[in-house]
Amino acid sequence: MNSLEQQITSLAKSAVKALYGVEAEDSQIQLQKTRPEFEGNITLVVFPFVKTARKAPQQVAAEIGEKMMADGSGLIAKYNAVQGFLNLTISDSFWVEQLKAINADEHYGRFKHPNVKCPNGKCENDQMLMMVEYSSPNTNKPLHLGHVRNNLLGYSIAQIQEANGWKVVKTNIVNDRGIHICKSMLAWLKFGNGETPESSGKKGDHLIGDYYVRFDKEYKKQIAELTAGGMDEETAKREAPLMQEAQEMLRKWEANDPEVRALWAKMNEWVYAGFDETYRRMGVSFDKIYYESNTYLEGKSEVEKGLASGAFYRREDGSVWADLTKDGLDEKLLLRSDGTSVYMTQDIGTAKLRFQDYPIDKMVYVVGNEQEYHFKVLSILLDRLGFPFGKELVHFSYGMVELPNGKMKSREGTVVDADDLMDKMEEDAREISKDKVNTLQGITEAEANEIARKVGLGALKYFILKVDPRKNMLFNPAESIDFNGNTGPFIQYTYARIRSVLRKSVSDSGLSGEAGLSSVSDSGLSLDPKELALIQRLTEYPSAVRMAGEEFSPAVICNYAYALACDFNSFYHDLSILNEPDGQKKALRLLLAANVAKVLRSAMALLGIEMPERM
RNA sequence: GGUCCGGUAGCUCAGCUGGAUAGAGCAACAGCCUUCUAAGCUGUGGGUCUCGGGUUCGAAUCCCGACCGGAUCACCA
Numbered sequence: 001m002n003s004l005e006q007q008i009t010s011l012a013k014s015a016v017k018a019l020y021g022v023e024a025e026d027s028q029i030q031l032q033k034t035r036p037e038f039e040g041n042i043t044l045v046v047f048p049f050v051k052t053a054r055k056a057p058q059q060v061a062a063e064i065g066e067k068m069m070a071d072g073s074g075l076i077a078k079y080n081a082v083q084g085f086l087n088l089t090i091s092d093s094f095w096v097e098q099l100k101a102i103n104a105d106e107h108y109g110r111f112k113h114p115n116v117k118c119p120n121g122k123c124e125n126d127q128m129l130m131m132v133e134y135s136s137p138n139t140n141k142p143l144h145l146g147h148v149r150n151n152l153l154g155y156s157i158a159q160i161q162e163a164n165g166w167k168v169v170k171t172n173i174v175n176d177r178g179i180h181i182c183k184s185m186l187a188w189l190k191f192g193n194g195e196t197p198e199s200s201g202k203k204g205d206h207l208i209g210d211y212y213v214r215f216d217k218e219y220k221k222q223i224a225e226l227t228a229g230g231m232d233e234e235t236a237k238r239e240a241p242l243m244q245e246a247q248e249m250l251r252k253w254e255a256n257d258p259e260v261r262a263l264w265a266k267m268n269e270w271v272y273a274g275f276d277e278t279y280r281r282m283g284v285s286f287d288k289i290y291y292e293s294n295t296y297l298e299g300k301s302e303v304e305k306g307l308a309s310g311a312f313y314r315r316e317d318g319s320v321w322a323d324l325t326k327d328g329l330d331e332k333l334l335l336r337s338d339g340t341s342v343y344m345t346q347d348i349g350t351a352k353l354r355f356q357d358y359p360i361d362k363m364v365y366v367v368g369n370e371q372e373y374h375f376k377v378l379s380i381l382l383d384r385l386g387f388p389f390g391k392e393l394v395h396f397s398y399g400m401v402e403l404p405n406g407k408m409k410s411r412e413g414t415v416v417d418a419d420d421l422m423d424k425m426e427e428d429a430r431e432i433s434k435d436k437v438n439t440l441q442g443i444t445e446a447e448a449n450e451i452a453r454k455v456g457l458g459a460l461k462y463f464i465l466k467v468d469p470r471k472n473m474l475f476n477p478a479e480s481i482d483f484n485g486n487t488g489p490f491i492q493y494t495y496a497r498i499r500s501v502l503r504k505s506v507s508d509s510g511l512s513g514e515a516g517l518s519s520v521s522d523s524g525l526s527l528d529p530k531e532l533a534l535i536q537r538l539t540e541y542p543s544a545v546r547m548a549g550e551e552f553s554p555a556v557i558c559n560y561a562y563a564l565a566c567d568f569n570s571f572y573h574d575l576s577i578l579n580e581p582d583g584q585k586k587a588l589r590l591l592l593a594a595n596v597a598k599v600l601r602s603a604m605a606l607l608g609i610e611m612p613e614r615m
Numbered sequence: 616g617g618u619c620c621g622g623u624a625g626c627u628c629a630g631c632u633g634g635a636u637a638g639a640g641c642a643a644c645a646g647c648c649u650u651c652u653a654a655g656c657u658g659u660g661g662g663u664c665u666c667g668g669g670u671u672c673g674a675a676u677c678c679c680g681a682c683c684g685g686a687u688c689a690c691c692a
Contacts, residue, residue, distance in 0.1 A: 035635065045635095051672090085635060175692070178692075319690060330688065333690055335690090336690045340690085342691080342692085343691075370687070371687085373619090374692090397619095399620080400685080402685090436654080468628085472684095472686090473628090474626095479626095484655090485640040485641060485654095486629090490640095492654085493654045500652055501652090504651060563639095573655070579650075593651095
């Protein structure tokens with residue numbers, strides 16, 4: 001709640017008390033932004049008081065309005081009552097003060113402490129720590145659009161929580177071992193002829209991905225041969241020589257076979273080099289990376305401990321299980337009968353190591369909604385193993401990216417590759433900017449590339465982040481992502497326009513946006529509705545940041561940034577900044593423009609979107 | 616079948632802790648560049664907020680029940 005809402009709430013409460021003799025609850029003071037078709041800035045809904053007042057809503061609104069205005073010492077300039085709605089017009093001087101305060105705040109929209117109860121009471125001094133896990137790729141194929149959504153959400157959530165006062169540690173768990181990587185290794189050994197990223201010019205992750213696909217192709221061939229020979233499909237899948245060999249390779253890996261380990265290490269390096277490039281380009285990063293190959297043994301030993309303590313049980317075939325029927329779930333396998341570990345085992349080990357490494361107050365997993373069951377189970381298992389953080393873990397569950405013909409499937413080749421997609425976005429941005437010779441004349445090739453990079457990626461990131469994370473979203477590869485309307489480039493463009501005006505102002509008259517501050521007086525200045533709307537929008541930024549943090553939703557920031565950009569463009573169209581003859585007004589508009597740019601930049605940074613100075 | 620999530624304009628999506636005549640963008644159509652960047656601005660058309668009940672001054676929003684779509688319930692990850 002910002003200071004205006006607090007002031008209005010308190011005025012409204014005392015008005016209700018004075019007029020009707022009742023103490024109003026906070027929840028009864030319902031404030032909302034006044035709809036544009038009515039006069040006013042903020043509206044009090046008076047229906048909650050109609051009953052006690054025993055008067056018509058319109059009259060109640062008018063009475064409260066009269067009283068609030070009288071007591072408000074100039075805060076409320078005027079009011080009007082429409083049915084049960086009391087529309088308050090706040091004085092211009094208040095808004096000017098707000099603008100100055102925003103301008104003075106370097107970290108506007110950032111909070112010192114999270115808006116949650118501090119569990120151990122030490123948060124006044126120490127920041128609370130949130131660990132955010134995201135990305136978590138398998139090392140057998142390149143990143144695709146599904147990973148892109150994951151990475152963008154994870155990175156943005158980390159930025160948003162940091163702005164909300166958390167100390168954030170971004171982490172990644174790389175699934176670098178298991179049958180999937182053995183498949184790629186085997187196919188490379190059999191069909192690769194020693195191909196390397198250097199020899200073929202392929203990015204390492206793409207090269208490995210090609211062999212993963214190759215494995216699947218050859219494997220299917222073998223299954224077909226076996227079933228043609230009369231074998232049933234289930235048996236064929238199990239008995240196919242390639243699968244047998246892959247499993248043998250996995251056993252050798254677990255037994256530390258030097259040759260297998262060496263090959264594994266080499267091929268993983270190729271993949272990491274490829275991932276690093278994609279991450280860098282995407283603009284995401286990690287503070288700490290865990291590898292499954294280092295955590296799965298830890299998980300095994302935790303499971304053994306749980307077995308000893310009676311939390312889990314062993315079946316006759318040697319496999320280890322957790323009975324979750326009391327929690328309304330099923331029984332869950334933790335170790336296979338051959339003693340090898342499963343996904344869950346590894347996640348237990350990783351969690352343990354993380355909590356050893358960091359004083360984590362909140363653990364967040366950015367993982368698709370298809371794994372909701374998994375995290376429900378993980379939470380219970382960690383709790384059962386005696387880890388205090390088990391119950392508290394957050395599965396930030398987001399929806400799938402779907403193509404017009406359904407889900408993406410790596411093995412079926414119906415994926416949108418992350419690198420290709422970024423290429424395409426930059427090309428499109430480059431193409432569009434070719435028409436902008438008037439504004440982009442005289443820039444170097446390198447500058448043009450940099451603008452295309454920022455704008456192309458901005459379009460992609462905004463396109464993905466503006467959708468409510470919980471919902472599935474549709475991506476149609478046949479239609480290119482827009483650069484007009486409610487898009488990243490629209491907001492970047494608004495920013496570039498402001499920067500252009502500010503540059504011109506400095507070069508023409510030496511007046512920067514902030515420099516105009518001293519000449520803006522607090523009184524006697526009457527605001528244009530467009531100016532006022534912009535200032536009011538600026539005051540809403542902190543609550544947008546709060547809400548985005550509470551709801552884990554970058555989309556909230558997108559919506560806010562879009563609304564702010566819309567307000568500015570409307571202002572920009574109607575009112576001139578540099579040609580305004582009145583010095584006071586000009587100074588105010590410069591100040592306003594500079595702060596809109598500041599907030600747009602800040603908001604987009606929370607989304608991981610960079611701003612071009614011109615475009 | 617159990618559990619979870621979703622269903623809003625032709626399309627992609629906001630709005631969902633109850634408030635005024637349900638909003639954007641795209642697509643379509645009509646305007647606005649001699650003037651701070653037209654990736655912009657203004658306007659027109661487009662809706663049974665899936666359906667049916669309930670709660671109340673008031674429901675797209677909350678509750679119940681259908682219907683439709685998705686996810687999940689592996690010795691996969």
